[in-house]
Amino acid sequence: xxxxxxxxxxxxxKGSREVVEELxxxxxxxxxxxxxxxxxxxxxxxxxxxxxxxxxxxxFSLKPETTKNFFDTQVLKRI
Amino acid sequence: MRKFDTKVQDLxxxxxREVARHAFEDRLAESFIDIPDEIVVxxxxxxxxxxxKEKAIVAERIKLxxxxxxxxxxxxxxxxxxxxxxxxxxxxxxxxxxxxxxxRCEEVCKRGAIYFDHTQKAHIxxxxxxxxxxxxxxxxxxxxxxxKRPCENACKVKAISMNENWxxxxxxxKCTACGACVYQCPFGAIMDKSFIVDxxxxxxxxxxxxxxxxxxxxxxxxxxxxxxxxxxxxxxxxKELGFFHVVEAALGADMVxxxxxxxLSEKGFLTSSCCPxxxxxxxxxxxxxxxxxxxxxSPMATIAKYIKETTPNAKxxxxxxxxxxxxxxxxxxxxxxxxxxxTFEELQALFDSRDIDxxxxxEDVLDNASYYGRIFARSGGLSDAVREALKEQGLEDFDFxxxxxxxxxxxxxxxxxxxxxxxxxxxxxxxxxxxxxxxGAGCVTHEERNKSEVDKYGQEALExxxxxxxSVLK
Ligand code: SF4
Ligand code: SF4
Ligand code: FES
Numbered sequence: 001x002x003x004x005x006x007x008x009x010x011x012x013x014k015g016s017r018e019v020v021e022e023l024x025x026x027x028x029x030x031x032x033x034x035x036x037x038x039x040x041x042x043x044x045x046x047x048x049x050x051x052x053x054x055x056x057x058x059x060f061s062l063k064p065e066t067t068k069n070f071f072d073t074q075v076l077k078r079i
Numbered sequence: 080m081r082k083f084d085t086k087v088q089d090l091x092x093x094x095x096r097e098v099a100r101h102a103f104e105d106r107l108a109e110s111f112i113d114i115p116d117e118i119v120v121x122x123x124x125x126x127x128x129x130x131x132k133e134k135a136i137v138a139e140r141i142k143l144x145x146x147x148x149x150x151x152x153x154x155x156x157x158x159x160x161x162x163x164x165x166x167x168x169x170x171x172x173x174x175x176x177x178x179x180x181x182x183r184c185e186e187v188c189k190r191g192a193i194y195f196d197h198t199q200k201a202h203i204x205x206x207x208x209x210x211x212x213x214x215x216x217x218x219x220x221x222x223x224x225x226x227k228r229p230c231e232n233a234c235k236v237k238a239i240s241m242n243e244n245w246x247x248x249x250x251x252x253k254c255t256a257c258g259a260c261v262y263q264c265p266f267g268a269i270m271d272k273s274f275i276v277d278x279x280x281x282x283x284x285x286x287x288x289x290x291x292x293x294x295x296x297x298x299x300x301x302x303x304x305x306x307x308x309x310x311x312x313x314x315x316x317x318k319e320l321g322f323f324h325v326v327e328a329a330l331g332a333d334m335v336x337x338x339x340x341x342x343l344s345e346k347g348f349l350t351s352s353c354c355p356x357x358x359x360x361x362x363x364x365x366x367x368x369x370x371x372x373x374x375x376x377s378p379m380a381t382i383a384k385y386i387k388e389t390t391p392n393a394k395x396x397x398x399x400x401x402x403x404x405x406x407x408x409x410x411x412x413x414x415x416x417x418x419x420x421x422t423f424e425e426l427q428a429l430f431d432s433r434d435i436d437x438x439x440x441x442e443d444v445l446d447n448a449s450y451y452g453r454i455f456a457r458s459g460g461l462s463d464a465v466r467e468a469l470k471e472q473g474l475e476d477f478d479f480x481x482x483x484x485x486x487x488x489x490x491x492x493x494x495x496x497x498x499x500x501x502x503x504x505x506x507x508x509x510x511x512x513x514x515x516x517x518x519g520a521g522c523v524t525h526e527e528r529n530k531s532e533v534d535k536y537g538q539e540a541l542e543x544x545x546x547x548x549x550s551v552l553k
Binding site for chain 2: 005008009016020043
């Protein structure tokens, strides 16, 4: 599964780094390194809703605080 | 409001702006011949002997603005008819010589090149003179002057000479495309080729970023360039032009700092590879030292590579202060990542060709890199970043001893010592431009405050360490 986090300027200022770091940690904790491919991209053209994250074609709007919830409810069920 | 340092830059800018305007309107091919009449108006000459010459020179500038001579691999070109064939000849005694009794000039000249005529006025025997300049220093009337062409004086790699017609000529085998001569020629007879038309095409053909996403990678020196607008407005302006997103080259610099620190700790001695003019200079003048050039791509190429690897269907234009980057992006190892290069001068021309008034735009944001990546723009910044990167990677034990060289003369000195094995330092930070990239030839302004602007911009970075800035990239 491919999760892409927007690391464009606008999302970066809203906390992409925290989101990425949190996801990295959650992936490691859940032993999902082989299953999840985490990557970055510069801007998804949806800056106002940042931090933008996509799983495949689906787009999600995250904050550092909501990352764990996103992982539990959206990522895990797709594994 | 004054935008440029000199009128020469302003003239060049006008040509670039009109060429871009015609290109955006998709009528360049039919109507570029009208541009001289749009720029040189009326029949009173303001720059040259007559308006016909002025127009003829503008026509030459248009050619360069449209990409220049395809048969000349160099991006720095001479406009023959614009060269005023300035006098040259080195040290000479001027009319200010009073024919004094002391004759300090004669005393100080070790070569015996000074002689006197029957009125006791001094002359220099050019067969004996070695151009050391001692006589000029001691003359109490400062009557001895050094007559040099500004272009020749600007070119510290000695790539400039004159041709049989006394006009300037550039030896491509020596030229590093630093652009110093472009900025220094008071007649604008040397110009960097422009890829502005290619960039307009990239914008148009992207069809509002539907066909591909067009990214702008901007050099950190941007922070000092547009004094009449906030940086955020400049970023908005770039997007108004039709770019999808703007990314800091400084993030590439953060990435480079990390790998360069590691490489240095392994190899023990390194020269930087960020400045293409410096790298080219080493390859041309100190080939034995070439093996010590860091294997890193430049920050520009590094970040562009990352963009292309992570975003399918991306195209990248680099916007910076640098004419040498116009050579670098054509190199085999960089070409896949960078689609075109323009300077800040050319960016200004693009804005105005679309009548984009930066000062009324809403501010956008630019943030990815750390403080360290951003200060690459000025001399000393790269060394600071490598020191930090050594620390962040637990390599403090490495005895880091850098030398920061800005300007080719300083680079030459360090390289010469290193090639003879008597340079005490183990890292040469080389920048061809005095002051670093903030002194680049493609800058809109070259002012004292530019350095502090860059430092300020560095301090504004959200990420304080290099590790933080690049942690998202893995
Ligand atoms: S671009 Fe630089 S190296 Fe080339 S001729 Fe001009 S001053 Fe010399
Ligand atoms: S110092 Fe900077 S602007 Fe000047 S030639 Fe080198 S990279 Fe280009
Ligand atoms: S910066 Fe994330 S969508 Fe634009």
